[in-house]
Amino acid sequence: MSFAVPNAPLARGNRVHPNPLVPHRADPQIHRHTDGFYYFTATHPDYDRIVLRRSRTLAGLATADESVIWRAHPTGDMGAHIWAPELHRADDSWYVYFAAAPAEDEWAIRVWVLENTNPDPFQGSWTEKGRIETAWDTFSLDATTFTHRGTRYLAWAQQDPTREGHNTAILLSAMANPWTLTGHQVILSAPEYDWECAGHQVNEGPYVLQRGGRIFLTYSASATDHRYCVGLLTADADAELLDPAAWSKSPVPVFTSSAWAGVYGPGHNAFTVAEDGETDVLVYHARSYQEIDGEPLDDPNRHTRIQTFGWKPDGTPDLGAPVAETVKESA
Template structure:
C-alpha cells in the first residue's frame, strides 16, 4: 500500500532524517566542466581565507613548480599560471619534480614536493619550500631542505593535516626489507619541514588491484568528517590500472597505531570504460564555493592504451567532481564522470531518503544508493531543442530518461525526432517547493515526471501529494 504522507526536505546542507532512522548529508547542487586543466597531474587545490582557490600540480616536463589561483574552481581553468620555482641545474632537486602540494601553516605558505638528483634521477626524496608573504605569488620561496624520515630511500607524495591539535605528515616510501615499491607512512611534525618520533607504517600494497605493474601505495590525502579520518591513496602503475583505495580510522583513535586503521578491500575509484576515463588517482580534496559540498580533485586520461612508459605520456588532466556521502557517513566516490558538465542527483522532495535512478532501465526512486552513478544524471540541452532539457545517464552515457507510454525508461538515443521529444522536458520550478525542480514532459504536455509507488511516470498533477511526487531537489 502506497504511503500517502510525505516528508519535506530540510534546509539544503543539513542532514536529512531518513525513514530508517539514519541520516544522509544533503547539500546544494554544484556543476563544473571537465577536464579542468590539460596536462596537469597530481593536482592539489586548497581554498584559502582570502577567497581564492590555489592550485599546483605536476607538469609533464617534471622541471618546475607552478601555481594558479581563482575565486572559483572553474576559474582555475583559465587562470594565469606562474612558475614559482625551477629545478636545480645540478645535484639534489635537479630532476623529476613531482606532486607539489601547497599548504598555509602558521601564517606562512609551504610547498611539499618530490625530486631526484640531476645525476641520479630516481633518487627521489621529499623537499619543502617556504614563503612568508601573505601572497604566495610574491615574496621569496626559501628552500627549507629535505624531509628526513626513518629510511634514506625512495620517498614522495608528502601531505600534511592537523587533527586534535597535532600536525601530521603522511607520505609514500620504499622499504627495502619489504620488497615492494612504496608503502604509506604517518608521523607527527615538530615544524612544517620536520617529523618527530618513529613513523607508523599504515599500509603495504598487497591486494591484487594495488600491485598491477608495480606494488604501489602512494599519494595519500586526508579528509576528516563524521567522526572518522579517511585517507585515500593511489595504487598500481600510473596507466589505466591506477586507482584509488581508502583507509579509515575513528577520529577518537590513536592515529599512530596502525591497528586504528582499516583498509577497504576494493578500490573506491577506478577506470571506467563507459565514461572513457582511465587511471584516476593522486587526488586531493577541497570544498565548493558555498562551502557545503566536498569536491574530489584528481587526474586521469581519456584513453586507455599508452605507448611506452606511462610517465612519459603527458596527458593526465586535472578533473573535479562532487563527493557524495552515504547514510552511514562514509564517502561515496562513484565513478569518474564523463567529460563535460558534471552530473546531479535528484532527491525526492517527499521521500528524502530516495533518489531518481534506473533499475533494469526502468526509472524509479530508491534509497541506499551506494551505486552512486545509477542515480546521477546530467541536465543537458533537450534533444527536442532549445528551451527544453534532457536527463542523460552518468553510468550509461548516451542513454536518457524518456516517456514511453507515460512510463519513464532509460533508453539509448536513436536520433529520431520521436525519441528526442519523448526524452525532453521543460524545466519548471518545483511544484511543492520553488527552490526545487519539476520536469514537464514535452511529448505529453501537462504531464510531469513524478514517482508513484516509487516508480517513475509522467502524469497530470491534481493533489498536494501529486505535486510533491513531482518535486525534486538537485544535489
C-alpha cells in the first residue's frame, strides 16, 4: 500500500475523479472484487430498494447503470427504512447486509441478509436469508463483516437498553455462517466523548481495515448533520477481538467537516483501493452545505465521495480532511 498525500484528490494519471462521485447516495460502500470490477451500493434516498452498480474504474461508477436487486415489502417485515446495504463475498456466495423495519412500525429497525449464489451478483436470484438475531431485540443497523485468522465476524450498531439516552453503540460477534451470529456479542465502543454525543449519542456505521499487524475499525458519531464525523478503534492482530479491552479508541475524531472544502457531515465510510492495487481510498458520504431545513434524515443531499488517504508514522490511517468538489469528467 502506498503512502498517498492525505488531502490530495484521488487521481489516476493526470485525471481527477469527480466528487461527489454519486449524488444522493448515502452510506456508500465500494467493493473491489477479484473479477476486476468495483461494486457500489448505498442507501437509496427513497429508502425502499437496494441498488448495485459496477465499473472497471472508480470514476466509472459515477455513470454506471444502476440495477435494483431487491425492493422493500409492501407490508410486514422489511417494508420501510431500507438503509445502509453492504455487499460482501463469503463462502462462494454474495451477501447483502442491510437495515429494514416493518412497514407498519418504521423505527423497529433490524439487520437483515440477502444471499445470491451466482458468481455474478447481477445474475441469479437474491434470497432472503432472514434477520440476524442479536442478544438484544433493539434498534440495530449498519452491519459489516470481515474475516480474521479464519473467523468471520459481524460488526454492527445497536441500541443498548441499559443506557439511558443512548442511541447506538458498536458491537462485535463471531459468525457461525454469513447470516448467523455465534458466541458472545460484545460492545466495542459506546458514545462517551462530546463529539460522539452532539445532537444524538451515536456510534454507527462500522467498517474494518487490516494493515501492518493491526485491525482498524472506523465508525461514525453524533447526529447526521454537520456534526457527523468519523472515529477510530484499533486492535492488535494478535489480540482477542471479542475482548473490548483489546481495542483502543481515538479520543478525537479522525475525519470531520471542512468549511474550507464545503463538505459537511462526512461519515458512514468504507475503504477500497485504487486501480493500481496499492493506493488506499476512503469512501464516504457528506453534504455540500451546513444548514439543513428540518430533519436531517429527510434531506436527500448526502452524496458519495472518494479520496485517497495515507498512513501516519505510527502506522495508523491518516484520513486527512475532506477534499473540495472537483469538475466532473466522463469515465
